[in-house]
Amino acid sequence: MTRVSIKDIAKAADVSHSTVSRALSDSPLVSAETKTRIQSLARQMGYSPDAQARSLVMGRTLTVGVVVTTITDPFIAEIVQAIESTAHDHGYSVILASSNAEPEREIAAVEMLRSKRVDGVLVTSSRVGAIYHEHLERLGVPVVLINSHSEHAGRYTFSVNVDNHHGAYQAIQHLIQLGHERIAYVTGAADQSDDLERQAGYRQALTEAGLPYDPDLVIPGTGHADSGEQALPIALAMPKRPTAVFCYNDVTAIGLMLAARQAGLHLPHDLAVVGFDDVPTASYVYPPLTTIAQPKRKMGRKAMDMVLVLLQNGAPHLGQVSNVVVRGKLIVRESSGAQLLSAEA
Amino acid sequence: MTRVSIKDIAKAADVSHSTVSRALSDSPLVSAETKTRIQSLARQMGYSPDAQARSLVMGRTLTVGVVVTTITDPFIAEIVQAIESTAHDHGYSVILASSNAEPEREIAAVEMLRSKRVDGVLVTSSRVGAIYHEHLERLGVPVVLINSHSEHAGRYTFSVNVDNHHGAYQAIQHLIQLGHERIAYVTGAADQSDDLERQAGYRQALTEAGLPYDPDLVIPGTGHADSGEQALPIALAMPKRPTAVFCYNDVTAIGLMLAARQAGLHLPHDLAVVGFDDVPTASYVYPPLTTIAQPKRKMGRKAMDMVLVLLQNGAPHLGQVSNVVVRGKLIVRESSGAQLLSAEA
DNA sequence: TTGTAGGCGTTATCAC
DNA sequence: GTGATAACGCCTACAA
Numbered sequence: 001m002t003r004v005s006i007k008d009i010a011k012a013a014d015v016s017h018s019t020v021s022r023a024l025s026d027s028p029l030v031s032a033e034t035k036t037r038i039q040s041l042a043r044q045m046g047y048s049p050d051a052q053a054r055s056l057v058m059g060r061t062l063t064v065g066v067v068v069t070t071i072t073d074p075f076i077a078e079i080v081q082a083i084e085s086t087a088h089d090h091g092y093s094v095i096l097a098s099s100n101a102e103p104e105r106e107i108a109a110v111e112m113l114r115s116k117r118v119d120g121v122l123v124t125s126s127r128v129g130a131i132y133h134e135h136l137e138r139l140g141v142p143v144v145l146i147n148s149h150s151e152h153a154g155r156y157t158f159s160v161n162v163d164n165h166h167g168a169y170q171a172i173q174h175l176i177q178l179g180h181e182r183i184a185y186v187t188g189a190a191d192q193s194d195d196l197e198r199q200a201g202y203r204q205a206l207t208e209a210g211l212p213y214d215p216d217l218v219i220p221g222t223g224h225a226d227s228g229e230q231a232l233p234i235a236l237a238m239p240k241r242p243t244a245v246f247c248y249n250d251v252t253a254i255g256l257m258l259a260a261r262q263a264g265l266h267l268p269h270d271l272a273v274v275g276f277d278d279v280p281t282a283s284y285v286y287p288p289l290t291t292i293a294q295p296k297r298k299m300g301r302k303a304m305d306m307v308l309v310l311l312q313n314g315a316p317h318l319g320q321v322s323n324v325v326v327r328g329k330l331i332v333r334e335s336s337g338a339q340l341l342s343a344e345a
Numbered sequence: 346m347t348r349v350s351i352k353d354i355a356k357a358a359d360v361s362h363s364t365v366s367r368a369l370s371d372s373p374l375v376s377a378e379t380k381t382r383i384q385s386l387a388r389q390m391g392y393s394p395d396a397q398a399r400s401l402v403m404g405r406t407l408t409v410g411v412v413v414t415t416i417t418d419p420f421i422a423e424i425v426q427a428i429e430s431t432a433h434d435h436g437y438s439v440i441l442a443s444s445n446a447e448p449e450r451e452i453a454a455v456e457m458l459r460s461k462r463v464d465g466v467l468v469t470s471s472r473v474g475a476i477y478h479e480h481l482e483r484l485g486v487p488v489v490l491i492n493s494h495s496e497h498a499g500r501y502t503f504s505v506n507v508d509n510h511h512g513a514y515q516a517i518q519h520l521i522q523l524g525h526e527r528i529a530y531v532t533g534a535a536d537q538s539d540d541l542e543r544q545a546g547y548r549q550a551l552t553e554a555g556l557p558y559d560p561d562l563v564i565p566g567t568g569h570a571d572s573g574e575q576a577l578p579i580a581l582a583m584p585k586r587p588t589a590v591f592c593y594n595d596v597t598a599i600g601l602m603l604a605a606r607q608a609g610l611h612l613p614h615d616l617a618v619v620g621f622d623d624v625p626t627a628s629y630v631y632p633p634l635t636t637i638a639q640p641k642r643k644m645g646r647k648a649m650d651m652v653l654v655l656l657q658n659g660a661p662h663l664g665q666v667s668n669v670v671v672r673g674k675l676i677v678r679e680s681s682g683a684q685l686l687s688a689e690a
Numbered sequence: 691t692t693g694t695a696g697g698c699g700t701t702a703t704c705a706c
Numbered sequence: 707g708t709g710a711t712a713a714c715g716c717c718t719a720c721a722a
Contacts, residue, residue: 003485005699016709021701031707046483051460052397052406053699056714061397063461066441072426074419074625081417084443088450093457096411096441098429105433112438115396116408138391140348254629261631280419284599286606286631350715361693366717376691398715401698 004045012045013038024049055117063093064307065113065121069101074279075296076124079146082300083122090308092119101126110135120307123148127192133157142310142318144303147294149193156316160303160324164194167292167328168201171246171274174290174330176209178337180244180272183211186231186256188223188248195223195248198276202246217242221252228255232263235271243272244336250275250282250291257285257335268337278331290336292328299326349390357390358383369394400462408438409652410458410466414446419624420641421469424491427645428467435653437464446471455480465652468493472537478502487655487663489648492639494538501661505648505669509539512637512673513546516591516619519635519675521554523682525589525617528556531576531601533568533593540568540593543621547591562587566597573600577608580616588617589681595620595627595636602630602680613682623676635681637673644671 006024010017015034022030023038024047055061066083068076084094095116097109106126113121120142128136128150136143137154145159175183185202188195203213219234221227228247235242247253253275260267267273267287275282278293306321332338351369355362360379367375368383369392375383400406411428413421429439440461442454451471458466465487473481473495481488482499490504520528530547533540548558564579566572573592580587592598598620605612612618612632620627623638651666677683 003699007699017699018701018710019708021699022708025701029707034707048456048459050401050462050699052401052462053714054701055397056395056401056699056716057701059714063440070426071416071422071429072419074417074422077416077419077422080441081415081443084416084441088443088453093461094441095408096425096429096439098426098433108433111393114393116438117395117397258629281626281629284603284626284630348715351717352715362716363694363718364692367692370717374691379691395715398698399717401700401715402717404698 004047005050009038009042009045009047013041060119061117062091063095063116063118065095065097065116065118067097067099067106067109067121067123069124069126070098071096073125074281075277075294078296079124079300082297083304086301086304099126103129103132106132107135110139114139119311120144122146122303122307142307142316144306146299146303147194155318158306158321158323160299160306160326162294162299163325163327164197165201165204167276168198168246169205170328170330171276171292172202172205174332174336175244175246175272175274176205176211178272181211182217182240182242182244184217184219184235184242184245186219186221186228186245186247186252188221190220198248221248223248223252225251225255228252229259232256232259236263244274245271246274248276250277250279250289253289253291254281254285257289268335272337273335283333287334290333290338291331293331294328295326302326349392350395354383354387354390354392358386405464406462407436408440408461408463410440410442410461410463412442412444412451412454412466412468414469414471415443416441418470419626420622420639423641424469424645427642428649431646431649444471448474448477451477452480455484459484464656465489467491467648467652487652487661489651491644491648492539500663503651503666503668505644505651505671507639507644508670508672509542510546510549512621513543513591514550515675516621516637517547517550519677519681520589520591520617520619521550521556523617526556527562527585527587527589529562529564529580529587529590531564531566531573531590531592531597533566535565543593566593568593568597570596570600573597574604577601577604581608589619590616591619593621595622595624595634598634598636599626599630602634613680617682618680628678632679635678635683636676638676639673640671647671
């Protein structure tokens with residue numbers, strides 16, 4: 001399977017390789033006749049242009065890197081799907097790298113992408129620490145962080161984030177409208193900015209409704225299902241039991257619901273539950289989970305669009321792009337008891 | 346951000362660029378002293394080797410292409426995760442391409458991968474039709490199909506598949522042991538080989554148990570959730586109602602369970618359900634779904650391993666690898682009623 | 691131990 | 707219109 005190059009075609013067509021190059025790129029500098037002759041010849045010979053050789057001289061690879069913690073996260077998968085799709089529509093390919101949230105792999109991924117000379121990088125759902133950030137900056141290509149908190153600003157770094165504050169605010173407002181007055185919050189991993197923002201939204205909604213903010217109702221979690229399970233007994237053991245609980249994310253909420261069922265609770269009657277994210281599973285659990293849907297596809301598309309804008313005419317066009325915050329949407333299902341309420345009404 | 350090349354280092358170190366090249370690849374043909382001098386210089390200057398330039402001369406890119414229908418499928422995501430992970434461990438990167446099961450995008454993906462000169466390709470969960478297959482073969486690099494049926498054999502094409510027959514067989518055997526005698530099967534999309542194999546396993550298990558095979562119990566589906574929902578009324582309308590139903594996959598089973606709950610059925614008491622795949626959602630639905638778990642990580646790893654073997658010493662080593670079939674594992678949860686049974690016992 | 695020269699497959703800049 | 711020629715960044719004989 002010896003590859004055929006433009007030189008081979010040149011030989012076969014008895015022209016110079018430059019003419020072949022021109023003909024194949026449909027340049028006007030070549031006669032219509034030889035152009036078609038060469039093009040059909042190329043097809044016959046099974047020619048495929050070598051993207052690397054081209055990139056080498058063009059200075060761009062038409063490739064972007066996508067760094068994820070794990071593609072196994074349905075939330076991330078959806079975003080990556082949108083990225084890949086819009087990248088494809090614009091002639092870009094995607095190199096995928098998983099970091100597993102391990103710092104070593106994070107920087108290994110970035111170095112790999114640097115060697116591959118990607119034109120841009122998108123990072124999903126990590127805490128972007130100082131070293132990580134520094135490596136990203138050193139790439140010298142546009143970087144877009146999606147739902148990834150970074151304390152550091154950078155010349156090449158932009159972000160797309162969901163409005164955590166507003167999302168949580170909506171969730172709590174919904175519960176308050178349903179008549180709840182004691183609403184617990186199960187947090188995500190400590191010190192994550194998105195968790196803190198959601199907490200702030202939670203608090204503001206309470207305050208605006210004239211309800212007291214009780215720190216005891218804030219139960220520390222990790223963002224994983226088991227922390228939801230562990231949160232349940234804590235909530236139940238409170239002197240004044242909450243009647244509803246808002247969770248940092250769906251996975252936590254689902255874990256909590258699982259534990260509740262095992263504890264013999266009847267949801268949402270005994271306890272209303274609301275999550276955040278709208279993962280696919282959310283609509284299949286019982287009762288179906290009320291949640292804040294993040295516009296994942298939109299976020300992925302938007303992020304890739306930003307990279308494309310930054311890349312127009314080849315070189316990074318900084319300053320034509322600014323950070324983006326998108327709002328999530330409240331999806332009312334059964335776990336919050338809204339159905340129940342309207343049925344009773 | 347002008348990139349630093351091997352020549353820049355050469356200039357700074359006052360040696361030739363070949364010496365730099367050697368030093369950086371840790372060649373023994375360079376004095377220990379200059380080697381360390383050059384290496385530290387490279388680090389200082391922020392040198393990053395250009396993978397494309399290297400590939401151009403080396404003839405290999407240390408990159409594989411992964412073609413998926415959609416990364417959004419949790420089943421596929423898990424496989425891709427395993428592929429990426431073992432690829433990374435061996436110094437390979439992954440280019441991801443989604444086909445959406447559209448023939449045009451399939452061949453576009455393959456052509457893209459060809460231009461990028463990937464060293465191998467992995468394809469997940471598609472029907473690989475004639476043209477698709479032909480394009481894959483023309484790549485001239487190893488191709489491994491994962492759970493992808495292809496009618497065509499090829500010089501470069503290998504496969505990793507789950508044992509569909511045995512999986513279905515296990516599922517039915519489980520139901521029979523629980524006392525079921527009328528067991529329905531909701532199929533996948535028509536004419537897919539994996540569905541046919543599962544059907545065959547279903548049938549064999551019945552026959553071996555001395556139960557009659559009733560074609561009426563085979564309900565056509567599509568592999569999507571809605572086909573599960575639509576299958577339920579069909580099952581319920583049968584003159585002799587089935588007491589259990591085995592579904593082509595989990596998604597179908599979950600759709601069916603959803604419909605059953607809405608119909609007021611009490612699962613698994615009124616109807617036992619078993620799926621296939623073990624998607625993450627399976628353990629969170631109510632009742633938790635009994636299913637056949639495909640060893641997704643193992644399959645992804647194995648597939649990538651095969652590519653690596655085929656690539657050892659640079660050129661394709663065909664004939665050192667053969668197709669692989671792995672067995673799934675029965676995961677007993679509550680939807681099949683096993684718990685119930687043991688509780689009653 | 692190091693330097694020179696050639697080539698990998700392109701595109702681009704000159705001449706003709 | 708077309709053909710040399712150089713260049714992109716790297717590796718690797720072959721010379722020195």
